Amino acid sequence: MSLFSLLGAVEIGLIFALVALGVYISFRLLRFPDLTVDGSFPLGGAVCAVLISTGTNPWIATLAATAAGALAGMVTGWLNVKLKIMDLLASILMMIALYSVNLRIMGGPNIPLINDPTIFNMLQPESMEDYVFRPLLLLVIVIAAKLLLDWFFATERGLAIRATGSNARMARAQGVNTGGMILLGMAVSNGLVGLAGAMFVQTQGGSDISMGIGTIVIGLAAVIVGESILPSRKIIWATLAVVIGAIVYRFFIAAALNSDFIGLKAQDLNLVTAVLVTIALVIPQLKRKLSRKP
Amino acid sequence: MLSAQNLELTFNPGTPIETRALRGLSLEIPDGQFVTVIGSNGAGKSTFLNAVSGDQSVDKGSIHIADEDMTRRPVWDRAHRVARVFQDPMAGTCEDLSIEENMALAHCRGTSRGLSLAVKNEHRALYRERLATLGLGLENRLTDRIGLLSGGQRQAVSLLMAALQPSRILLLDEHTAALDPRTADFVLQLTARIVNESKLTTMMVTHSMRQALDVGERTVMLHQGQVVLDVSGEERSKMDVTDLLHMFEKVRGEKLADDALLLG
Numbered sequence: 001m002s003l004f005s006l007l008g009a010v011e012i013g014l015i016f017a018l019v020a021l022g023v024y025i026s027f028r029l030l031r032f033p034d035l036t037v038d039g040s041f042p043l044g045g046a047v048c049a050v051l052i053s054t055g056t057n058p059w060i061a062t063l064a065a066t067a068a069g070a071l072a073g074m075v076t077g078w079l080n081v082k083l084k085i086m087d088l089l090a091s092i093l094m095m096i097a098l099y100s101v102n103l104r105i106m107g108g109p110n111i112p113l114i115n116d117p118t119i120f121n122m123l124q125p126e127s128m129e130d131y132v133f134r135p136l137l138l139l140v141i142v143i144a145a146k147l148l149l150d151w152f153f154a155t156e157r158g159l160a161i162r163a164t165g166s167n168a169r170m171a172r173a174q175g176v177n178t179g180g181m182i183l184l185g186m187a188v189s190n191g192l193v194g195l196a197g198a199m200f201v202q203t204q205g206g207s208d209i210s211m212g213i214g215t216i217v218i219g220l221a222a223v224i225v226g227e228s229i230l231p232s233r234k235i236i237w238a239t240l241a242v243v244i245g246a247i248v249y250r251f252f253i254a255a256a257l258n259s260d261f262i263g264l265k266a267q268d269l270n271l272v273t274a275v276l277v278t279i280a281l282v283i284p285q286l287k288r289k290l291s292r293k294p
Numbered sequence: 295m296l297s298a299q300n301l302e303l304t305f306n307p308g309t310p311i312e313t314r315a316l317r318g319l320s321l322e323i324p325d326g327q328f329v330t331v332i333g334s335n336g337a338g339k340s341t342f343l344n345a346v347s348g349d350q351s352v353d354k355g356s357i358h359i360a361d362e363d364m365t366r367r368p369v370w371d372r373a374h375r376v377a378r379v380f381q382d383p384m385a386g387t388c389e390d391l392s393i394e395e396n397m398a399l400a401h402c403r404g405t406s407r408g409l410s411l412a413v414k415n416e417h418r419a420l421y422r423e424r425l426a427t428l429g430l431g432l433e434n435r436l437t438d439r440i441g442l443l444s445g446g447q448r449q450a451v452s453l454l455m456a457a458l459q460p461s462r463i464l465l466l467d468e469h470t471a472a473l474d475p476r477t478a479d480f481v482l483q484l485t486a487r488i489v490n491e492s493k494l495t496t497m498m499v500t501h502s503m504r505q506a507l508d509v510g511e512r513t514v515m516l517h518q519g520q521v522v523l524d525v526s527g528e529e530r531s532k533m534d535v536t537d538l539l540h541m542f543e544k545v546r547g548e549k550l551a552d553d554a555l556l557l558g
Contacts, residue, residue, distance in 0.1 A: 156398075156407035159391070163399050166388040173347065173386075175373030175403045233390060233439060 005254055007131050011203060013250035014138035017243040018145060018196035019215060020222035024242045025189040026073075027223065029153070030165040030182060035091040035216050036076045039098025040069040040190040042212035044197025046102045049111040049207035058119045062198045069194015072098060073186035081179040103209055110208040111201075118202035134203050141199070145192065146243055150236045152188070161185045162235075193219075214270060221273055222246035224280045231284070252276060295495065296323040296463050301345055301355035303519075315341040316352065317519035323463070328489055328496045330506040332538075333516035334546075339499045342516065343467050346497070348372045360462040374404025377456035377494075379449070379469040386452035389441030393432060393451065396440050397421045400455035424454050428484070446477035450484055457488050464489065466498040470505070482509065503535045503542075513538075517545050 019041065026034035044065035051061035072094060079090035103109065124133045152158045163171040164181040171178050193215070201207040226245020232238055256264050256272050264272065303316040315338050323329050333339045344350040346357060348369035357364045359375045380386045387396050398412040398421075418436065425433040428450050432443075440448060449469060456464055466485065470478035486509050489496050500506050506513050513530055515523035515538075522545045525533065 152409075154411055154413070155409045156402050156412045157409055159395060159399055159412040160402075160407045162391060162395075163388050166390040167385070169349075170380075170386055170388060171399075172369040173373060173376075173378045173380075174399050175370050175405075176399075176407070177370045 007135050009250045009254035011135045013247035014142050015196050015199045017142045017246035018192050019219040020242045020246040022189040022192035023219035024223050029162050030185045033088045036094045037193050037216045038212045039095040040072040040193045041197040041215040042102050043098050044069045044194030045201040045207040046105040048198035049201045052116050058117050065198035066191045066195040070187040070191035073190025074183050077183040077186035081182050112206035146239045153235045221277045222249050225249045228280045228283050295325050297358040299356045301352050303352045325495050326493050328510035329512045330510040331499045331514050332506045337516040338519040343465055343499050375462040377461040378465040379452045381468040383445035383449040387440045387448050392437045393440050394436040401458045403459045446473050449481050457492050464494045464496040468499050503538045
């Protein structure tokens with residue numbers, strides 16, 4: 001694998017680290033199986049691409065994409081909490097609704113961003129190649145997001161969200177408005193995914209309606225791979241594990257697709273993902289079995 | 295104080311499995327009183343407790359705690375007045391959170407939860423001190439996941455958590471029923487100590503007549519969703535389990551006679 005494709009894998013890995021952090025919040029902390037992600041990722045991309053192509057500052061476009069993702073997450077939470085629709089179904093409804101919303105926002109199936117300003121080419125120093133600078137800036141953003149989440153989930157409000165996911169009845173008895181916490185947690189989760197969508201369109205040259213397909217599987221794969229590399233229930237370790245999981249996962253995908261001797265092609269991506277997730281799920285069971293034998 | 299007036303609650307109304315769980319139940323508990331509640335299965339003990347906590351909303355009647363109307367409020371909106379320990383030791387704590395995080399969660403009961411750190415350094419000393427009174431060595435395990443503790447230990451921590459914030463009523467729902475006899479005894483002693491120290495208004499549901507007379511200062515018996523016996527003071531202190539059992543049987547007998555009359 002060349003340095004170029006290695007850095008490319010790290011770049012995509014870091015973008016999906018943001019998705020994975022979001023998926024970690026919904027699936028693990030809130031225990032809310034949330035497929036909204038497949039819609040909120042392209043939603044963030046669509047909002048960001050439309051705003052940049054109509055001349056808005058890329059930072060504001062990125063912020064707006066994050067807010068749009070958060071709003072989508074809140075609507076899913078609201079469908080579940082207020083309208084009492086089953087969590088998984090509420091998120092599927094939101095996911096397909098967002099497909100139409102995204103087409104409306106973009107006014108077509110895609111928006112290219114070729115010579116438009118992005119947060120990456122705005123900050124890039126003359127002396128540095130773009131394929132080196134992009135992963136660097138993404139690394140800074142991902143670390144900032146990780147630290148911010150570590151702090152947030154140690155606050156009174158964040159602890160209330162974790163308690164809601166862990167034992168909702170107990171949380172209510174302690175005066176936690178669990179419905180409100182689900183809405184807030186889903187907003188934070190999908191806000192991160194919207195941010196990831198904005199990063200994606202600014203690094204990959206534009207937004208496309210199909211860019212969201214399978215986002216949830218990749219996010220979940222990253223969470224599972226990360227948890228099997230670094231198993232811990234402490235938030236600071238778990239968020240680190242999820243970030244590492246996303247990068248390792250993309251690295252393996254790139255390696256698999258780049259090795260000519262295996263004969264895999266780009267269209268095999270989803271099959272490789274399924275196999276990798278299966279392996280990551282089986283490893284902890286094997287470990288347990290082996291450790292039980294003397 | 296707690297004031298429940300004419301509570302009525304019917305499960306599955308209009309169906310063959312219709313159950314009238316509460317039938318005009320009224321009970322007043324003045325501040326600082328420790329009341330034990332007994333009754334046979336289906337007498338309405340747990341339903342009444344759930345009605346006070348907000349887990350069940352009643353069809354008719356009213357619930358006031360410290361002159362605040364709680365009748366239509368959700369559980370979380372009553373928590374500033376109500377503390378609760380569940381029957382299931384796993385239900386009262388969050389197994390994924392550490393001991394100190396669980397205590398911090400309870401320490402915020404009834405306050406608005408903001409963006410300051412949940413586990414504060416100045417509170418750690420308090421948690422450690424309270425845990426030390428249990429004599430279980432938990433004061434050295436603040437950051438351990440509470441899921442690692444036994445049922446009895448978790449129930450003991452739940453009791454400490456209930457007393458961290460002032461409340462107007464402490465609800466104990468057969469909170470020793472799922473424990474082995476020795477641990478149950480330990481948790482009961484602890485209950486009596488905490489209630490006494492903090493002068494808590496307490497309502498304890500129990501299936502054990504022995505327990506009902508041993509702790510607290512007033513005993514109430516429920517039958518078919520109503521209060522049928524209410525003893526306190528000298529009358530209660532002279533009672534033993536056989537007296538209570540006798541009254542229990544008398545109440546049931548009379549009720550049966552009533553029903554027989556109605557049916558006849």
